[in-house]
Amino acid sequence: GAVVSQHPSWVICKSGTSVKIECRSLDFQATTMFWYRQFPKQSLMLMATSNEGSKATYEQGVEKDKFLINHASLTLSTLTVTSAHPEDSSFYICSASGGRRRWNEQFFGPGTRLTVL
Amino acid sequence: SQQGEEDPQALSIQEGENATMNCSYKTSINNLQWYRQNSGRGLVHLILIRSNEREKHSGRLRVTLDTSKKSSSLLITASRAADTASYFCATVPTGANSKLTFGKGITLSVRP
Numbered sequence: 001g002a003v004v005s006q007h008p009s010w011v012i013c014k015s016g017t018s019v020k021i022e023c024r025s026l027d028f029q030a031t032t033m034f035w036y037r038q039f040p041k042q043s044l045m046l047m048a049t050s051n052e053g054s055k056a057t058y059e060q061g062v063e064k065d066k067f068l069i070n071h072a073s074l075t076l077s078t079l080t081v082t083s084a085h086p087e088d089s090s091f092y093i094c095s096a097s098g099g100r101r102r103w104n105e106q107f108f109g110p111g112t113r114l115t116v117l
Numbered sequence: 118s119q120q121g122e123e124d125p126q127a128l129s130i131q132e133g134e135n136a137t138m139n140c141s142y143k144t145s146i147n148n149l150q151w152y153r154q155n156s157g158r159g160l161v162h163l164i165l166i167r168s169n170e171r172e173k174h175s176g177r178l179r180v181t182l183d184t185s186k187k188s189s190s191l192l193i194t195a196s197r198a199a200d201t202a203s204y205f206c207a208t209v210p211t212g213a214n215s216k217l218t219f220g221k222g223i224t225l226s227v228r229p
Contacts, residue, residue, distance in 0.1 A: 110159035
């Protein structure tokens with residue numbers, strides 16, 4: 001149990017376009033979802049925390065207008081990278097927590113590799 | 118901001134040897150977790166140790182936690198080539214619900 005999926009697993013896009021990444025909890029209701037970014041050979045940096053039905057809370061230095069997060073249901077959160085530029089190329093990982101037995105644990109998706117040309 | 122700091126940053130050992138990785142953190146915590154990440158992949162949760170626990174085992178893994186020193190160690194016994202990966206400690210600060218703060222990670226290479 002506690003499976004989290006991400007789609008797509010990788011995406012290549014042109015500079016200036018927008019890219020949407022989906023994060024789904026497959027077998028539990030995720031009241032909270034987290035979005036992380038990871039540059040090569042570096043650690044995960046938390047970008048934002050989203051609770052179902054409310055606005056996301058962004059970490060300091062993360063542009064909320066550039067990284068749009070929507071958590072419209074208990075099983076789906078989306079991250080949209082708007083007007084992507086090469087410096088946005090990174091590995092984006094989501095995680096989800098929630099449910100009676102899982103309120104304090106995060107379950108991670110497999111990640112999405114974004115390459116902006 | 119990152120709270121956990123692992124050491125060493127890179128570790129290379131022979132298959133069959135034990136691997137010990139350390140993590141230090143700065144603030145009081147609710148729990149500390151260790152994750153593994155294979156190259157280019159997502160994270161795999163290894164073990165969670167709560168602030169009132171001192172040691173925990175899971176298979177070949179042994180984790181210790183010393184809250185007075187704000188440090189934790191992960192021991193992998195009888196390492197295998199398949200253990201080659203990056204290992205991260207992550208902390209949940211007191212009062213932060215499930216929000217995780219990751220360390221920089223340790224790259225473990227196990228030579229066959």
